[in-house]
Amino acid sequence: MKTKLFHIASLIIFTAVLGCHKTSSEHHSVLKEKLDTMTWQGPEELSPLPGTVTIKNKVAVADSKNGDFFTETRTDKLVQKNCLNCHKDGRIEAVGGKEADSHWDLQKTFKHAPSQVMNCTTCHNSSEITQLKMLNGEKVGMNQSFQVCAQCHFKQEQDWRLGSHGKRLGSWTGERTIKNCASCHNPHKPAFEKRWPKTFNKNLMHFSEAAKK
Amino acid sequence: MDVKKFFFDKLKSSPCSSANNSCACPSASACGSNSQKTDRSHQLEPALQKESSRRDFLKIAGIGASLTMTGCGALSGSSEKKELMGLKWQDYFKTNYRLMNESERQKTVERLEKMAELEHKTHYEISDKAPVPKVLFGYAFNISKCEGYGECIEACVKENNLDRESGMQYIRIFEMKNGNMNFESANSKFMHEVPQEGHFYMGTQCFHCEKPPCTDVCPTGATWKEDDGIVVIDYDWCIGCRYCEAACPYWGRRFNWAAPQVPENEINTKQHYLGNRLRKKGVMEKCTWCVQRTRNGQMPACVEACPTGARVFGNLLDPNSEIRKIIETKKVFRLKEELGTEPKFWYYMD
Numbered sequence: 001m002k003t004k005l006f007h008i009a010s011l012i013i014f015t016a017v018l019g020c021h022k023t024s025s026e027h028h029s030v031l032k033e034k035l036d037t038m039t040w041q042g043p044e045e046l047s048p049l050p051g052t053v054t055i056k057n058k059v060a061v062a063d064s065k066n067g068d069f070f071t072e073t074r075t076d077k078l079v080q081k082n083c084l085n086c087h088k089d090g091r092i093e094a095v096g097g098k099e100a101d102s103h104w105d106l107q108k109t110f111k112h113a114p115s116q117v118m119n120c121t122t123c124h125n126s127s128e129i130t131q132l133k134m135l136n137g138e139k140v141g142m143n144q145s146f147q148v149c150a151q152c153h154f155k156q157e158q159d160w161r162l163g164s165h166g167k168r169l170g171s172w173t174g175e176r177t178i179k180n181c182a183s184c185h186n187p188h189k190p191a192f193e194k195r196w197p198k199t200f201n202k203n204l205m206h207f208s209e210a211a212k213k
Numbered sequence: 214m215d216v217k218k219f220f221f222d223k224l225k226s227s228p229c230s231s232a233n234n235s236c237a238c239p240s241a242s243a244c245g246s247n248s249q250k251t252d253r254s255h256q257l258e259p260a261l262q263k264e265s266s267r268r269d270f271l272k273i274a275g276i277g278a279s280l281t282m283t284g285c286g287a288l289s290g291s292s293e294k295k296e297l298m299g300l301k302w303q304d305y306f307k308t309n310y311r312l313m314n315e316s317e318r319q320k321t322v323e324r325l326e327k328m329a330e331l332e333h334k335t336h337y338e339i340s341d342k343a344p345v346p347k348v349l350f351g352y353a354f355n356i357s358k359c360e361g362y363g364e365c366i367e368a369c370v371k372e373n374n375l376d377r378e379s380g381m382q383y384i385r386i387f388e389m390k391n392g393n394m395n396f397e398s399a400n401s402k403f404m405h406e407v408p409q410e411g412h413f414y415m416g417t418q419c420f421h422c423e424k425p426p427c428t429d430v431c432p433t434g435a436t437w438k439e440d441d442g443i444v445v446i447d448y449d450w451c452i453g454c455r456y457c458e459a460a461c462p463y464w465g466r467r468f469n470w471a472a473p474q475v476p477e478n479e480i481n482t483k484q485h486y487l488g489n490r491l492r493k494k495g496v497m498e499k500c501t502w503c504v505q506r507t508r509n510g511q512m513p514a515c516v517e518a519c520p521t522g523a524r525v526f527g528n529l530l531d532p533n534s535e536i537r538k539i540i541e542t543k544k545v546f547r548l549k550e551e552l553g554t555e556p557k558f559w560y561y562m563d
Contacts (some may be wrong), residue, residue, distance in 0.1 A: 044531070164525065173531075184522065192407045193410065200382060
């Protein structure tokens with residue numbers, strides 16, 4: 001009887017000791033283990049992946065913190081190109097008699113910031129109309145327009161450089177080319193518009209068609 | 214003990230057949246006389262002694278009929294039909310994809326391509342591309358950015374040849390009321406202009422867990438986690454028991470209650486054996502992080518389609534990847550962390 005009691009007691013103590021070994025709340029994470037052991041130690045060359053697309057029209061952006069990357073160009077995507085057609089010598093005033101608003105759409109729909117904060121020449125360079133400008137007057141090209149946005153939207157710029165804001169183009173690997181600010185946000189009306197959602201659910205599609213009428 | 218003999222003995226010793234008249238029958242005439250009883254047992258004896266022939270007959274007839282039918286199928290019809298029958302036979306008896314070597318996998322996908330050509334006159338490119346080494350995929354979703362547009366859903370349905378008839382969607386976008394994160398009261402079937410006031414949007418799909426409960430419960434070994442982290446299904450090994458659907462805490466898996474219908478002109482012909490090749494009735498399917506795209510270096514269709522950039526995809530093992538930076542810098546969370554499934558799909562906010 002005594003030996004039996006002794007056995008039972010020792011078993012309980014043994015189990016308790018073993019059980020108390022991991023006192024921390026952190027249980028074993030398979031994923032964490034993988035990330036600790038398998039993360040690349042230096043730059044790695046992945047075997048060439050056939051679907052990788054290299055973006056053609058891009059500009060380099062230097063970034064010591066996040067690693068240099070590329071962003072899309074703007075000059076090939078401007079809606080109203082050839083500012084110099086009307087602004088003959090590059091000045092904002094020299095419109096050559098074409099005051100009848102070429103920018104009528106912007107004047108009516110402009111919605112970016114209150115007039116106390118912003119007007120056309122806040123971003124557009126009035127002496128060199130094909131360029132933009134920083135708040136201190138410094139000239140900035142259209143392809144570097146993200147620098148202009150970052151003056152006020154520096155938090156978004158940080159996230160954009162990191163990768164949590166914006167969108168990567170092409171492949172998830174290799175050379176990193178991301179959309180720039182104006183690729184997604186119309187600088188004169190940056191907020192995303194409301195729209196009807198896409199669906200493939202037939203019941204919902206009927207409903208949406210009826211409601212849209 | 215000889216069962217037949219037992220019954221025979223029982224008959225012989227039944228009250229009605231015994232010498233004394235303690236018969237259980239209501240009247241002697243209904244039962245018949247004792248002599249008649251004895252006659253019946255004599256008649257039964259040969260029947261009981263002989264081998265049960267009816268069962269054997271049915272067995273042979275069944276095998277014969279099926280052989281005839283297959284034989285008829287093989288003999289009649291064009292050479293194309295014969296070839297298709299042969300390929301289907303081979304396909305039926307193929308081994309588990311994980312046990313195949315590279316050449317067997319190559320043969321498997323080539324056979325499927327040939328079968329599609331013979332049967333539907335369509336040309337598919339079915340890939341058997343293996344996981345890219347040194348890659349573990351991860352996914353992040355920015356709930357500050359999702360506006361409920363559903364472009365991801367459209368892109369996914371088109372890319373992965375989802376059934377149009379039932380409106381199957383791997384991705385569900387939940388419209389949730391501001392103030393709490395309650396999936397019970399969220400609406401994933403909204404149909405009005407988005408984003409709606411006072412609501413935010415969250416998307417779910419298969420989270421490709423690192424410890425997936427779905428792969429543990431599969432009785433046939435039809436689903437498993439690949440080396441690059443993607444949880445896949447071999448549609449030809451799935452028996453449609455739906456254990457995996459029950460095991461998944463996130464309802465990441467879908468079942469084909471009917472044969473999937475995809476319009477001919479909308480079929481995506483660039484397919485992968487474990488991904489968007491055409492499924493059949495009675496099998497499970499789910500998001501595969503567009504394995505046919507991602508193993509070639511492309512982004513999943515949903516990531517590419519999102520107009521607000523709410524979705525991020527990349528290689529968790531690359532310390533410079535966006536996904537890695539997001540989970541290290543941003544305030545991230547995953548759903549149902551306490552279950553220990555370790556999903557590789559993180560949510561974050563700006």
